[in-house]
Amino acid sequence: MEGGILNKLTNAVVDCDIEAATKIAEEALQADVDPVLAIEEGLARGVKIVGDKFATGEAFVSELMIAGQAMRQAMAILEPAISKSKIGRRQALGKVLIGTVEGDIHDIGKSIVSTMLSAAGFQVMDLGVDVPVQKFIEKTKEVKPDVVGMSSLMTTTMLKMADIIKALDDERLREKVKIAVGGAPTSKQWADEIGADGQGADAMEAVQLAKRLIDVH
Amino acid sequence: MVRFSSSNIPAFQLLSRDEIESIHLASMKILEEVGVKIYNDNALKMLGNAGVEVELDNRLARIPQHLVKECLVKVPSTVKLYSRNGKDNRVLEGNKVTYNPGSGALYILDSNTGERRRPLAKDLVDLVRLVDALEFIQAQSTALVVSDVPQDIVDRYRLYVVLKNSPKAVITGTFSIDGLYDMKRMLEVVAGGEKELARKPMAIFDTCPSAPLKWSELISQNLIDCAKFGIPAEILPMPQLGATGPVTLAGSLVQHNAEFLSGLVMAQVAKPGAPLIYGGSPTTFDQKHCTAALGAIETMMLGCSYAQIGKYYGLPTHMYLGLSDAKTVDAQSGFESGLGIILGALAGINVISGPGMLNFENCQSLEKLVIDNTICGMALRLMEGVRVDNETMALDLIAKVGPGGNYLAEKHTLEWIRKEQFLPSNLIDRQEFEAWQRAGSRDIVKRAREIVQETLKRHQPEPLPSDAEKELDDVMKDIMKRRKISALPLVPT
Numbered sequence: 058m059e060g061g062i063l064n065k066l067t068n069a070v071v072d073c074d075i076e077a078a079t080k081i082a083e084e085a086l087q088a089d090v091d092p093v094l095a096i097e098e099g100l101a102r103g104v105k106i107v108g109d110k111f112a113t114g115e116a117f118v119s120e121l122m123i124a125g126q127a128m129r130q131a132m133a134i135l136e137p138a139i140s141k142s143k144i145g146r147r148q149a150l151g152k153v154l155i156g157t158v159e160g161d162i163h164d165i166g167k168s169i170v171s172t173m174l175s176a177a178g179f180q181v182m183d184l185g186v187d188v189p190v191q192k193f194i195e196k197t198k199e200v201k202p203d204v205v206g207m208s209s210l211m212t213t214t215m216l217k218m219a220d221i222i223k224a225l226d227d228e229r230l231r232e233k234v235k236i237a238v239g240g241a242p243t244s245k246q247w248a249d250e251i252g253a254d255g256q257g258a259d260a261m262e263a264v265q266l267a268k269r270l271i272d273v274h
Numbered sequence: 275m276v277r278f279s280s281s282n283i284p285a286f287q288l289l290s291r292d293e294i295e296s297i298h299l300a301s302m303k304i305l306e307e308v309g310v311k312i313y314n315d316n317a318l319k320m321l322g323n324a325g326v327e328v329e330l331d332n333r334l335a336r337i338p339q340h341l342v343k344e345c346l347v348k349v350p351s352t353v354k355l356y357s358r359n360g361k362d363n364r365v366l367e368g369n370k371v372t373y374n375p376g377s378g379a380l381y382i383l384d385s386n387t388g389e390r391r392r393p394l395a396k397d398l399v400d401l402v403r404l405v406d407a408l409e410f411i412q413a414q415s416t417a418l419v420v421s422d423v424p425q426d427i428v429d430r431y432r433l434y435v436v437l438k439n440s441p442k443a444v445i446t447g448t449f450s451i452d453g454l455y456d457m458k459r460m461l462e463v464v465a466g467g468e469k470e471l472a473r474k475p476m477a478i479f480d481t482c483p484s485a486p487l488k489w490s491e492l493i494s495q496n497l498i499d500c501a502k503f504g505i506p507a508e509i510l511p512m513p514q515l516g517a518t519g520p521v522t523l524a525g526s527l528v529q530h531n532a533e534f535l536s537g538l539v540m541a542q543v544a545k546p547g548a549p550l551i552y553g554g555s556p557t558t559f560d561q562k563h564c565t566a567a568l569g570a571i572e573t574m575m576l577g578c579s580y581a582q583i584g585k586y587y588g589l590p591t592h593m594y595l596g597l598s599d600a601k602t603v604d605a606q607s608g609f610e611s612g613l614g615i616i617l618g619a620l621a622g623i624n625v626i627s628g629p630g631m632l633n634f635e636n637c638q639s640l641e642k643l644v645i646d647n648t649i650c651g652m653a654l655r656l657m658e659g660v661r662v663d664n665e666t667m668a669l670d671l672i673a674k675v676g677p678g679g680n681y682l683a684e685k686h687t688l689e690w691i692r693k694e695q696f697l698p699s700n701l702i703d704r705q706e707f708e709a710w711q712r713a714g715s716r717d718i719v720k721r722a723r724e725i726v727q728e729t730l731k732r733h734q735p736e737p738l739p740s741d742a743e744k745e746l747d748d749v750m751k752d753i754m755k756r757r758k759i760s761a762l763p764l765v766p767t
Contacts, residue, residue: 118562160490212380
């Protein structure tokens with residue numbers, strides 16, 4: 058019974074059917090399905106399937122994004138039930154704070170990374186775009202993430218990443234977090250240059266990097 | 275030039291007159307009902323005073339149709355671009371074509387190793403000197419973002435290098451608000467003063483809104499400043515279809531046109547009569563690789579289509595064509611660039627930026643510049659068309675040579691061969707097979723590399739007059755002093 062609902066959740070996400078995903082999430086609540094299982098084995102599994110297909114060029118990025126939306130909207134229905142659940146807590150792999158740096162309004166890549174990190178089991182706080190250095194600092198203090206992710210798509214704005222790292226350093230937060238960077242003009246070399254802990258060239262690498270960074274943490 | 279007329283019709287048309295009008299009306303509706311966001315309070319206030327419906331806290335500007343119409347009639351139909359020595363002046367109007375290298379590449383394909391690397395100042399010097407010698411690439415661009423200077427002045431530095439190494443006009447842009455002011459000073463020094471530069475512009479500045487429907491503070495300020503200074507601005511919307519614009523071509527044309535018109539209004543309100551060029555770099559967005567496909571056929575179709583709309587408005591046009599998504603100079607780079615260069619000419623696009631460029635819009639190659647130059651030559655020959663008159667039909671000659679004769683030793687042949695045939699350089703191989711083998715069985719890239727080396731050895735661009743050169747050096751040194759930079763490549767101490 059439960060297996061059936063979990064499969065239906067997975068399929069709704071893979072089919073990019075937001076309506077179906079939310080409807081089945083309601084069904085899951087009615088049927089007393091463990092909400093953590095519904096998210097991890099149902100929804101997130103669906104996003105991972107689409108993510109893998111995207112990595113091999115079989116799926117389009119629009120499919121990945123809509124699948125991600127289906128997961129998020131269904132999660133919104135299931136999450137309130139988690140605290141009431143007697144079966145288990147959702148153990149996040151870790152916390153990731155992510156944003157596109159100040160002066161830069163590109164967000165497609167970053168949003169895909171957020172989706173894939175969520176699907177992989179991270180708790181993601183997405184600050185959006187054009188995020189000032191100060192906001193990265195404030196939110197790092199507030200949220201205490203394991204990984205701080207910075208994105209930029211322009212050579213002019215990627216310089217801000219160095220500013221953020223310096224500011225974290227000044228506030229003695231640098232040693233408390235791992236820093237990952239991404240976006241077309243960035244590179245592993247750039248990450249080294251500015252003292253970041255790593256760079257992801259695409260969403261798949263970003264997830265692997267995040268997992269690697271929290272293991273070492 | 276009659277506005278909204280059919281007199282500026284290019285040879286190749288994808289859109290009918292009705293379709294152009296539908297897109298025009300649809301984009302005016304978008305501007306009026308959806309609006310654009312402009313992250314520049316001064317620009318918003320300026321527009322508000324001109325009758326635009328502005329919501330300051332949302333940065334939103336809804337532009338009424340009557341204002342768009344009023345502004346459209348103020349824009350000049352011709353932009354004249356001047357070279358430093360008056361020898362390669364370009365007139366941007368009608369269906370006349372000017373090619374220039376794609377600008378702003380972060381990388382260069384190394385001529386010797388074939389690897390993609392960050393360029394140095396000397397690479398830009400080589401590129402500019404090569405382009406100076408390439409007959410069919412008639413304008414320069416600030417083609418490379420060089421890596422051996424501080425990145426906060428790299429925009430000005432690029433222009434400094436181009437101005438010193440070629441008299442051809444320049445297509446450029448800036449990465450900072452005050453970058454424009456420094457670059458204007460450089461241009462004034464070369465032109466002979468502020469008034470001279472305004473009368474005879476030597477450079478066009480590219481300004482790109484952020485699709486969909488957004489203007490950053492930097493770009494909106496650049497556009498307004500260009501308008502005030504009389505510097506021709508190329509407005510370059512660049513929706514990526516399915517990502518930052520509708521996936522349907524018509525949808526992105528509507529958005530592209532709306533963004534362009536919003537820029538036109540901003541420029542005309544800032545200074546009526548400001549010279550503008552209807553430009554762009556819209557692309558297919560490849561959903562499998564999340565890359566902008568400059569070599570996609572739809573990308574080229576978009577350029578040709580919005581150029582028709584630009585001509586409908588009676589404006590000079592521009593597009594990024596002649597580039598390739600390939601990472602090496604190969605068959606893909608050949609046909610993607612070839613198609614673009616030819617289609618652009620057929621579509622009568624006045625400024626075509628792209629030759630030399632690979633890796634989407636991010637890598638220049640000297641060898642590819644040589645190859646693309648030949649394609650540009652072919653395109654220009656194509657647009658000269660077929661000359662049909664008594665001399666060319668040559669009835670008397672045909673009668674004289676008669677059945678079974680031949681034309682090789684005829685004076686007519688000698689007289690007309692250079693006018694009728696595009697004579698490519700040795701880049702193009704037309705040898706007999708055995709001759710090609712004896713010459714080393716070389717492919718086009720090897721031949722292009724030889725031409726690059728030979729050209730750089732032989733060709734000396736006309737240098738700046740020594741007083742202008744000193745003044746330009748002084749402008750650069752002043753920039754360095756203000757920013758506490760002690761030394762820069764190529765700047766005399």
